[in-house]
Each structure stands twice: as structure tokens, then as C-alpha cells.
Amino acid sequence: MLTDRQLFILQIIIDDFIRSAQPVGSRNLSKKEDVLYSPATIRNEMADLEEMGFLEKTHTSSGRVPSEKGYRYYVDHLLSPGSLARSEQTAIHSIFADRQNGIEKAVQNVATILSELTSYTSIVLGPKFNDHKVKNLQIIPIDRESAVAIIVTDTGHVENRLFSLPEGIEAADIEKMVNILNDRLTGVPLSDLHRKIYHETAELMKRHIQNYEAVLKMFAEAAGGSELGKLFIGGKTNIFNQPEFRDIEKVRLVMDMMEKENEIYELVRPTKAGIRVKIGTENAEQAMEDCSLITASYSVGDEPVGTIAILGPKRMEYSRVITLVDFLSHDMTNVLTRLYNTGS
Amino acid sequence: MLTDRQLFILQIIIDDFIRSAQPVGSRNLSKKEDVLYSPATIRNEMADLEEMGFLEKTHTSSGRVPSEKGYRYYVDHLLSPGSLARSEQTAIHSIFADRQNGIEKAVQNVATILSELTSYTSIVLGPKFNDHKVKNLQIIPIDRESAVAIIVTDTGHVENRLFSLPEGIEAADIEKMVNILNDRLTGVPLSDLHRKIYHETAELMKRHIQNYEAVLKMFAEAAGGSELGKLFIGGKTNIFNQPEFRDIEKVRLVMDMMEKENEIYELVRPTKAGIRVKIGTENAEQAMEDCSLITASYSVGDEPVGTIAILGPKRMEYSRVITLVDFLSHDMTNVLTRLYNTGS
DNA sequence: TGTTAGCACTCTTTATATACGAGTGCTAAA
DNA sequence: TTTAGCACTCGTATATAAAGAGTGCTAACA
Numbered sequence: 001m002l003t004d005r006q007l008f009i010l011q012i013i014i015d016d017f018i019r020s021a022q023p024v025g026s027r028n029l030s031k032k033e034d035v036l037y038s039p040a041t042i043r044n045e046m047a048d049l050e051e052m053g054f055l056e057k058t059h060t061s062s063g064r065v066p067s068e069k070g071y072r073y074y075v076d077h078l079l080s081p082g083s084l085a086r087s088e089q090t091a092i093h094s095i096f097a098d099r100q101n102g103i104e105k106a107v108q109n110v111a112t113i114l115s116e117l118t119s120y121t122s123i124v125l126g127p128k129f130n131d132h133k134v135k136n137l138q139i140i141p142i143d144r145e146s147a148v149a150i151i152v153t154d155t156g157h158v159e160n161r162l163f164s165l166p167e168g169i170e171a172a173d174i175e176k177m178v179n180i181l182n183d184r185l186t187g188v189p190l191s192d193l194h195r196k197i198y199h200e201t202a203e204l205m206k207r208h209i210q211n212y213e214a215v216l217k218m219f220a221e222a223a224g225g226s227e228l229g230k231l232f233i234g235g236k237t238n239i240f241n242q243p244e245f246r247d248i249e250k251v252r253l254v255m256d257m258m259e260k261e262n263e264i265y266e267l268v269r270p271t272k273a274g275i276r277v278k279i280g281t282e283n284a285e286q287a288m289e290d291c292s293l294i295t296a297s298y299s300v301g302d303e304p305v306g307t308i309a310i311l312g313p314k315r316m317e318y319s320r321v322i323t324l325v326d327f328l329s330h331d332m333t334n335v336l337t338r339l340y341n342t343g344s
Numbered sequence: 345m346l347t348d349r350q351l352f353i354l355q356i357i358i359d360d361f362i363r364s365a366q367p368v369g370s371r372n373l374s375k376k377e378d379v380l381y382s383p384a385t386i387r388n389e390m391a392d393l394e395e396m397g398f399l400e401k402t403h404t405s406s407g408r409v410p411s412e413k414g415y416r417y418y419v420d421h422l423l424s425p426g427s428l429a430r431s432e433q434t435a436i437h438s439i440f441a442d443r444q445n446g447i448e449k450a451v452q453n454v455a456t457i458l459s460e461l462t463s464y465t466s467i468v469l470g471p472k473f474n475d476h477k478v479k480n481l482q483i484i485p486i487d488r489e490s491a492v493a494i495i496v497t498d499t500g501h502v503e504n505r506l507f508s509l510p511e512g513i514e515a516a517d518i519e520k521m522v523n524i525l526n527d528r529l530t531g532v533p534l535s536d537l538h539r540k541i542y543h544e545t546a547e548l549m550k551r552h553i554q555n556y557e558a559v560l561k562m563f564a565e566a567a568g569g570s571e572l573g574k575l576f577i578g579g580k581t582n583i584f585n586q587p588e589f590r591d592i593e594k595v596r597l598v599m600d601m602m603e604k605e606n607e608i609y610e611l612v613r614p615t616k617a618g619i620r621v622k623i624g625t626e627n628a629e630q631a632m633e634d635c636s637l638i639t640a641s642y643s644v645g646d647e648p649v650g651t652i653a654i655l656g657p658k659r660m661e662y663s664r665v666i667t668l669v670d671f672l673s674h675d676m677t678n679v680l681t682r683l684y685n686t687g688s
Numbered sequence: 689t690g691t692t693a694g695c696a697c698t699c700t701t702t703a704t705a706t707a708c709g710a711g712t713g714c715t716a717a718a
Numbered sequence: 719t720t721t722a723g724c725a726c727t728c729g730t731a732t733a734t735a736a737a738g739a740g741t742g743c744t745a746a747c748a
Contacts, residue, residue: 025711040721043712061711061727136484140496148500152484156492160502236603240596248592252584255599259580369740384692387741405698405740691747698741708731718721 002052005037009045010054011078014066018315021243023063068280068314071292075277075318082323088117092328096335103127103157108232110308110328115235118321120312121258125268126229127298127305127336129157134188137181137219139174141165147174149219153190155340177212180204181219194220229306231261231268242313244290253287254311270297270304275326280314292316296329300340308332346396349381353389354398355422358410362659365587367407412624412658415636419621419662426667432461436672440679447471447501452576454652454672459579462665464656465602469612470573471642471649471680473501478532481525481563483518485509491518493563497534499684521556524548525563538564573650575605575612586657588634597631598655614641614648619670624658636660640673644684652676 002010012035016024026039026046035042046064049055054070057063066074084092095109107126114122132153141147144165151159184201185193197220205212236258245251257263263285278293294316295309308329310321346354356379360368370383370390379386390408393399398414401407410418428436439453451470458466476497485491488509495503528545529537541564549556580602589595601607607629622637638660639653652673654665 023711027711038721039711040713040723041719044720047713057712059728061713062729063711135486138482138484138494140480140482142479142496142498142500146500148496148502150482150494150496150502152486152492152494154486156486156490156506158492158494158502158504160504162500237596237599240592240599246592248584248590248595251592251595252581255581255584367740371740382692383740384694385690388691391742401741403699405742406700407740689748693746694744696741696743698739700737700739702735702737704733704735706731706733708729710727710729712725712727714725715723716721717723718719 006045006049007078009037009042010049010070011074013046013049013055013064014070014074014078017066018317021315023058023065025063028063066315068282071279071314071318072282075279075322079319079322082319084323084327088324089327091117092331096331103155104230107230107306110332111232111234113234114308114310114324114328115238117324118310118312118317119235119238119241120310120316120321121236121238122232122234123264123268123307123309123311124232124234125265125270125307125309126232127300128229128270129153129155129190131189131191131300131303131305132157132340134185134190134193137178137185139178141171141174151190151193151219177205228265231264233258233264239311239313242315244313244315250290254291257285257287267293268295268307268309270307272297272299272302272304275322275329277318277322290314292318294318294321294325296325298329298332298336300333300336305336306332350389350393351422353381353386354393354414355418357390357393357399357408358414358418358422361410362661365659367402367409369407372407410659412626415623415658415662416626419623419666423663423666426663428667428671432668433671435461436675440675447499448574451574451650454676455576455578457578458652458654458668458672459582461668462654462656462661463579463582463585464654464660464665465580465582466576466578467608467612467651467653467655468576468578469609469614469651469653470576471644472573472614473497473499473534475533475535475644475647475649476501476684478529478534478537481522481529483522485515485518495534495537495563521549572609575608577602577608583655583657586659588657588659594634598635601629601631611637612639612651612653614651616641616643616646616648619666619673621662621666634658636662638662638665638669640669642673642676642680644677644680649680650676 009029012029012032013024016029026042029035029042030037030039046055049070050057050064053067054073055064056067058065091113095113096106104126107124111122111124114124132155134151135154136152138150138152139147140150142162146162147165149161149163153159180201184204185196188196197216202212202216205216236255239245239251239254245254267283267285274296276295278288278295280292281289283289283291283293290313291311292314293309293311295307297304297307299305308325310316310325312321353373356373356376357368360373370386373379373386374381374383390399393414394401394408397411398417399408400411402409435457439457440450448470451468455466455468458468476499478495479498480496482494482496483491484494486506490506491509493505493507497503524545528548529540532540541560546556546560549560580599583589583595583598589598611627611629618640620639622632622639624636625633627633627635627637634657635655636658637653637655639651641648641651643649652669654660654669656665
């Protein structure tokens with residue numbers, strides 16, 4: 001349906017617009033050294049491309065601007081693969097080189113480096129710990145009324161939660177309880193913990209400990225707390241650099257959204273799909289209608305556990321960002337898979 | 345030096361400007377029902393106030409705008425005390441009513457409510473845990489190479505850290521070590537922990553456990569992690585509402601600063617002083633030159649442990665905000681003091 | 689002596705007209 | 719099929735004028 005020349009011109013127009021943020025006209029295009037057609041020819045092709053919906057005009061006699069459909073086609077069919085500079089590769093590898101600081105710090109660094117490398121806003125959803133298995137449970141009494149429940153996983157992650165002790169419980173009871181829980185629950189994945197707590201230990205504890213229910217409830221809650229990983233956002237203010245966000249109301253919309261964690265979670269829910277590109281109104285959120293979002297999930301083994309994403313203007317350097325996000329997500333998958341699968 | 349009438353006029357001008365964000369002229373002022381002077385009289389007084397540096401003009405024939413010196417005088421001498429609506433008081437009290445969720449959640453709520461109540465940006469520095477005392481220490485081995493160190497305080501706060509185990513350490517050794525540490529360190533404040541670990545336990549452990557040093561080091565590090573409380577910022581985008589921040593570059597400066605935690609820490613370092621008001625360039629930070637910051641620290645007993653603050657335009661509702669921040673900081677001091685002093 | 693009316697002046701804002709330039713669509717010629 | 723040419727459109731920039739809000743100063747008034 002599209003001739004080679006139309007493809008070529010569409011690609012050049014979008015490339016140019018991504019660089020300059022200015023509507024591109026036939027005259028300027030034809031002056032480029034690798035463009036051999038006259039302005040008139042280009043105008044004809046442009047008119048066709050516009051009719052097909054790939055280009056738009058900002059007003060009757062302006063140059064052309066890519067439409068969302070145009071970007072979509074560009075991303076699906078016209079992207080040149082692109083490769084990473086060696087310096088970028090080493091930057092990425094180095095994030096996980098020093099594992100001493102723990103996963104969270106590393107994930108935090110991913111967000112920072114992503115935003116610095118791209119000049120866009122980065123979103124990183126840290127790995128969820130559902131699959132991690134209970135290594136050890138503790139209940140530390142604080143005073144007569146309260147205690148802290150602690151869950152340590154086989155990956156070194158620690159969940160903790162303060163809770164009120166039932167009236168008149170004895171230190172010996174607590175110890176008994178901890179023993180039962182450790183005995184029955186060690187090795188259970190966090191995602192199963194809630195169920196197992198009630199099914200496997202309730203009967204037993206009922207016999208030994210009065211008022212066991214309140215305690216079980218708190219434990220179950222502590223376990224359920226981390227179904228989703230932690231969210232990190234890097235370069236929140238990078239959007240100020242984009243000329244199409246000179247309008248303060250647009251910036252505000254995006255900024256507002258970035259403060260709402262649950263909306264962000266929706267955007268970056270981990271999936272098995274590879275790179276996902278959402279352009280403008282392809283994003284459900286109203287606030288994203290002038291933005292594009294590129295996401296890729298990373299996995300432990302086959303199970304997607306987290307996501308990295310880049311949020312930028314529709315006029316985004318798709319090629320570069322996709323390459324980068326692809327590389328990084330695979331790198332994270334490798335590192336995490338090695339880390340967690342040898343551990344268990 | 346200032347006549348009563350000058351004080352009165354200065355106050356009305358600033359009040360008016362805070363409300364309207366518009367330079368205020370003599371004519372409009374004189375039309376107010378509680379102003380009995382003619383425009384000409386007011387102009388004369390205005391000229392005097394300007395000469396003394398309390399007012400400024402944006403251009404030769406504009407109305408007057410308060411200078412920083414004007415705001416300063418207003419805050420120091422002209423503030424009407426103001427009181428909180430009952431609904432606001434209950435909103436504040438209710439934050440700590442439900443202690444179940446732990447301090448951190450409560451502090452988070454403080455930030456949210458502060459920004460909602462004021463329409464400015466709120467900054468809340470959570471309580472530091474230096475004074476809290478060790479209740480219990482644990483070392484949970486994860487695999488042959490690593491373990492998690494856990495410190496529980498008498499306030500229910502939990503610190504944890506993953507560390508590498510020295511080669512060839514035995515499970516029995518670890519247990520012995522935990523016993524020694526608990527024996528010696530229970531009741532020690534976190535701020536002393538680092539020192540005590542080396543002074544009081546090193547000798548003893550040396551005798552019992554080979555390669556104890558690496559382990560001690562990790563424990564000491566875990567303890568040192570929380571010298572400062574956690575930072576919460578509410579209503580980051582509220583600044584977009586301020587007409588003097590229509591300029592995107594100004595917004596950017598402020599937004600950029602809000603992303604830099606260490607700069608924020610400098611602004612809200614807890615002190616014993618009461619309410620502090622910093623107007624415009626009284627703040628050292630370049631980015632704050634068009635903002636005012638109102639801070640108040642809250643304490644446990646006599647020891648300031650955290651800070652709440654409101655960041656807004658220089659044209660801020662000082663009276664309201666000061667009343668609110670004062671009330672809230674005292675409330676927090678009361679609640680926390682009761683909570684932590686009865687606990688120990 | 690303090691207050692006020694009057695007036696000329698300043699400066700911003702808004703509206704209007706004009707010129708300029710980048711770009712288009714269409715027609716006709718190559 | 720391609721391209722040169724040309725009239726036309728529309729946004730941007732510039733100049734000019736008019737309106738309006740506010741000031742400072744002078745002189746009159748109580």
C-alpha cells in the first residue's frame with residue numbers, strides 16, 4: 001500500500017521531527033543531501049501520506065507533523081535497530097556489579113541511570129517478592145501490648161510489621177507459636193503464605209495458644225504487604241526540557257500523575273510480552289495523551305517480576321530508547337535469574 | 345519609627361496582595377470599607393513605606409508589592425494570631441488516633457493532610473531513631489555465603505541488612521554470637537551502638553568466633569543507617585497553582601530541588617527553636633528565592649527528632665500556615681512523647 | 689500642619705493594521 | 719511521472735494607537 005518512496009519520506013519526516021520538534025516542510029526536506037526529490041514531488045507524497053492518516057498539519061499552510069498512526073507505523077515498521085555505545089553498556093553492567101548494597105539500591109540506580117542516559121523520565125518497578133520463600137519467622141515482643149512480626153525470605157528480603165498483642169499472652173506462648181510457624185511455614189512462597197497460615201497452622205495453634213487468631217491475622221497481613229515491588233522514578237523533571245511541554249498545564253497533568261503511585265502501577269504491571277510501546281492516546285490515562293511510554297518487564301526464570309519503563313513525549317527517540325530498554329531488561333533478567341535460582 | 349497608620353496600611357497592603365497576587369494601588373485600597381483615608385493620603389504613606397524598604401513597585405507607575413523586608417516585618421510584628429477550624433483540628437488529631445499502621449504511615453499522612461489543608465507543598469521529616477534502644481538482635485543465615493542482620497528497637501522499628509558471611513563460619517558460632525550481642529547490647533541506644541559494638545563485644549567475640557570482624561562491621565553499618573528520619577513530601581504539584589509560578593523555569597527550579605533529598609534535609613534539620621520562617625532569599629538555596637519556607641520541629645521529650653514544613657510562594661498565607669504548623673508540631677510532640685516515654 | 693483634590697505623566701495591556709516568510713495546492717510544462 | 723511556477727493561507731513579528739490603572743507633585747483646604 002505504501003510505496004518505497006513514501007516509506008522513505010515518512011521515515012525522514014519523523015526522524016527530522018523527532019530531532020527538531022518543528023513541523024517539516026517539503027522545501028527543507030528536499031535540501032537534505034540524501035533526498036533526491038524536488039519539493040513538489042515531496043509535497044505530493046506528503047499529501048498522500050496525510051490522506052492515509054500518517055501525517056498531520058498544525059494549520060493549513062504549515063509543514064507536516066507525524067500523527068499517532070504515523071508514529072505507530074514508524075515504530076512497527078521503520079525502526080532502524082540501533083546499538084548501544086560501549087560506555088552505555090558498561091554503565092548498565094556496573095549497576096549490578098556491586099551487589100553488596102542489596103537489590104533495592106541497585107533498582108534505584110537503574111532508574112537514575114535510565115533517566116540520565118535518555119533525558120526522559122524513567123520508571124522502574126522493583127521485583128516483587130511473591131515467589132520468594134520463607135526462610136525464617138520471628139516475633140519480637142516490644143512491651144506488654146505489642147510485638148513485631150518479622151519475615152525473612154530466602155533471598156534476604158525482610159518484611160516486618162508492628163502489631164498489638166492479645167491480652168494476657170505469655171512469653172512462653174509466643175515462643176511456642178514461633179516454633180510452630182517456623183516448623184510449618186519455612187520454604188513456603190510468600191504468595192501462598194496467607195492461605196497456608198490459616199489452613200496448616202490454625203488448627204494446631206488453636207490447641208496450644210489462646211487468642212491465636214489476632215496474631216495469625218497480623219502475620220498474614222505482613223506477608224500480603226509486598227505483592228507489588230517498590231516503584232522508583234528517575235528524572236521526574238526531565239519533561240521540562242521538551243519544547244512541546246512549554247505549556248504549564250500539560251506539565252502539570254503529567255507531574256500530577258507521577259505522584260499517584262497506583263496509576264503508575266497500572267502502567268507498568270509486569271507481563272511476559274517483550275517491549276511494549278504505547279503512543280499518546282494508546283495510553284488509557286488522560287494525562288498521557290501527549291506522551292509515549294516504552295516498557296519492558298524483566299524476569300526471574302520465566303516469571304516476570306518487575307518492569308522498567310521510559311516516559312517521554314510522543315516525539316521520542318524510539319529507536320534509542322527501545323534498544324536501551326531491551327538491553328537493560330535482558331541484563332536484569334540474567335542477573336536476577338542467576339542470583340535467585342542458584343540461591344534456592 | 346512607623347506610625348500606627350503606616351502599620352495599618354502596610355498590613356492591609358500585604359493582606360491584600362497575599363489574597364490577590366496583584367500589585368495594590370492607592371485608589372483600590374481607599375475604597376475598602378475599613379480604610380478611611382483618601383487615595384492621596386495613602387499614596388503619601390506608600391511612598392514613605394517604599395522609601396523605608398517595605399514596599400516595592402514592579403514598574404514606575406504600578407501599585408505596590410511587599411518587599412522581602414516588608415514580609416519579614418509583617419511576619420514579625422503584624423500577624424494576627426488566627427485559629428484553626430474545628431474540622432482542621434479533628435483532621436489533625438485523627439492522624440495519630442489509629443496507631444495500628446505504625447509511625448511511618450502516620451507521618452506520611454501528616455504530609456498529605458498538611459498539603460491538602462494549605463494548598464502548598466508540605467515537607468515532613470520523620471522521627472530519627474537514634475534515641476531508640478535495642479530490643480533485640482537477630483542474625484538469620486540465608487545460605488552458605490550470606491545472612492541478614494536484624495535490629496529491633498524498643499519502639500518497634502526494624503532495621504535490617506544483608507551481608508556476606510565470612511568463609512567457613514558455623515551455625516553454632518552464629519548462635520553464640522547472637523547471644524553475646526543480645527546480652528551486651530540490649531537497651532543500648534542506636535546512636536551508641538556503633539561504639540559499643542566495638543568496645544564491649546569485640547574482645548569477647550574474638551575469643552569465641554573466628555573472623556568475627558566482618559560480622560561486627562555489618563552490624564555496625566546496619567545500625568548507622570538511620571541517623572536521619574525518612575522524608576515525605578506532599579502536594580509537590582501545588583506550586584503550579586500559584587500565579588507567580590506561571591513561568592516554567594521557576595517551577596522547574598523548585599521541582600528540581602524537591603527531587604534532591606540532601607538539599608531538603610538541610611532545609612528541615614530538626615532544631616529546638618520554635619516556628620522558623622524563611623522568606624525568599626533568606627533561604628540559602630538559589631531555587632528558593634521566590635519561595636518561603638515555614639518549619640517547626642517536633643520532639644520526644646526535650647529532644648527534637650523531626651520537622652514539619654510548608655513550602656509556598658513568598659506571597660504565602662503566613663498567619664494560617666504558622667497557626668497550623670504550630671498546632672500540628674505540638675500535637676506530634678505530645679503524641680510521640682507519650683508514646684515513647686511510657687514505652688521505655 | 690496634615691489631608692485631599694486635581695492633573696500631568698508613566699507604563700502596561702490590548703487592539704489593529706501591516707509586512708514577512710514558510711509552506712501549501714494546483715496547473716501546466718518538461 | 720516529475721518538476722517549475724504561482725497564487726494563496728496562515729502564523730509570527732513589528733509598529734502604532736488607544737485605554738486604563740496608578741503614581742508624584744502641586745496647590746488648596748481644614
